[in-house]
Amino acid sequence: MITKFILIGAGVAVAIAFGLGIIIGHFAIKKTTSSTTGKYDYLTRDADQQNYQTFISSMQSTNIEANLKVTLTNGSGSIIIQTSGTEQVYDTTQPKKVNLFLAYTPNGTVSSTKLYYGNYGQLEDIQRLASIVGNASLQGSIIIMRYGKIFRGDKIMHAQYYGAVGAILYNDPIDYAPYGTSADQVYDQKWYMPPSGTQLGTTYTSNGDPLTPIYPSTEYMYRIDEEEVSAIPKIPAQAIGYSEAQVILQYLQGDNVPTYWSGTLPSVVYRYGGILRNLAKIEV
Numbered sequence: 001m002i003t004k005f006i007l008i009g010a011g012v013a014v015a016i017a018f019g020l021g022i023i024i025g026h027f028a029i030k031k032t033t034s035s036t037t038g039k040y041d042y043l044t045r046d047a048d049q050q051n052y053q054t055f056i057s058s059m060q061s062t063n064i065e066a067n068l069k070v071t072l073t074n075g076s077g078s079i080i081i082q083t084s085g086t087e088q089v090y091d092t093t094q095p096k097k098v099n100l101f102l103a104y105t106p107n108g109t110v111s112s113t114k115l116y117y118g119n120y121g122q123l124e125d126i127q128r129l130a131s132i133v134g135n136a137s138l139q140g141s142i143i144i145m146r147y148g149k150i151f152r153g154d155k156i157m158h159a160q161y162y163g164a165v166g167a168i169l170y171n172d173p174i175d176y177a178p179y180g181t182s183a184d185q186v187y188d189q190k191w192y193m194p195p196s197g198t199q200l201g202t203t204y205t206s207n208g209d210p211l212t213p214i215y216p217s218t219e220y221m222y223r224i225d226e227e228e229v230s231a232i233p234k235i236p237a238q239a240i241g242y243s244e245a246q247v248i249l250q251y252l253q254g255d256n257v258p259t260y261w262s263g264t265l266p267s268v269v270y271r272y273g274g275i276l277r278n279l280a281k282i283e284v
């Protein structure tokens with residue numbers, strides 16, 4: 001009988017100690033991440049610090065900012081529009097402005113007297129465009145495409161595949177400001193895309209460091225030549241606001257596109273494009 005009580009007593013003591021341990025452990029361990037992100041920490045740990053510093057110090061922000069514009073000039077060289085390269089700032093207490101930078105697009109300026117409209121930039125869209133205007137016409141052209149349906153990097157790759165030298169991306173109001181583009185229907189009155197707004201992000205169509213495909217980007221890792229990277233566009237591409245796209249699209253010539261290719265920008269007749277109106281030239 002006494003042994004039984006001692007055993008039960010010991011059992012209770014162990015249970016209490018165990019319970020206390022869990023409680024102490026629970027409060028002693030600092031929770032830095034939620035349980036879902038914790039699982040992936042090993043995938044997202046900081047990059048090699050030395051690599052990172054070398055990379056950051058090699059970037060010239062002023063060079064990049066100067067490269068974020070699209071310019072349309074007419075036959076006499078007068079500027080019809082030069083895009084701002086930034087989004088409108090709504091909160092003037094914030095010193096930050098958003099530069100319209102598409103990561104991994106190459107530095108450089110290209111220009112053309114031919115501008116085409118490539119719908120959503122899906123492969124079948126550019127194929128259709130090519131079948132209508134002819135493959136040869138797309139060589140050396142610039143293609144403007146609307147966001148939506150597929151990844152932005154693939155749109156640029158498709159334009160490049162068909163011989164374009166530059167690409168322009170914008171958010172058409174049909175998908176991003178469905179109740180119209182007047183000030184009371186878009187940000188900051190509603191949550192829809194305002195005229196200067198545009199989608200931004202990477203154009204890299206793979207994962208990780210493009211120079212060390214499949215392998216980690218550590219300092220001593222073998223790196224392939226930049227020319228060998230195939231998952232990054234080789235043509236410059238620029239995102240612009242739809243108020244700017246509106247001016248540019250008005251300079252398109254060529255046949256009207258079918259309804260399912262059309263957007264809802266006011267005063268724009270959506271066309272396939274070709275040689276720009278008024279002998280204009282477009283520069284990206």
Ligand SMILES: *[C@@H]1O[C@H](CO)[C@@H](O)[C@H](O)[C@H]1NC(C)=O
Nearest residue numbers: 074075076077078079278279
């Ligand atoms: C270009 O624009 C300027 C200024 O608006 C105008 O005087 C000129 O005639 C235009 N040239 C062409 C070819 O349209």
Ligand SMILES: *[C@@H]1O[C@H](CO)[C@@H](O)[C@H](O)[C@H]1NC(C)=O
Nearest residue numbers: 059060063064067107108109
């Ligand atoms: C980017 O290209 C411009 C000319 O288009 C050139 O002046 C500039 O030095 C280049 N910047 C870099 C970082 O290569």
Ligand SMILES: *[C@@H]1O[C@H](CO)[C@@H](O)[C@H](O)[C@H]1NC(C)=O
Nearest residue numbers: 130131134135136161162163
């Ligand atoms: C047009 O160009 C594409 C991409 O380069 C190619 O796959 C296709 O065969 C070409 N079509 C014609 C009719 O030349």
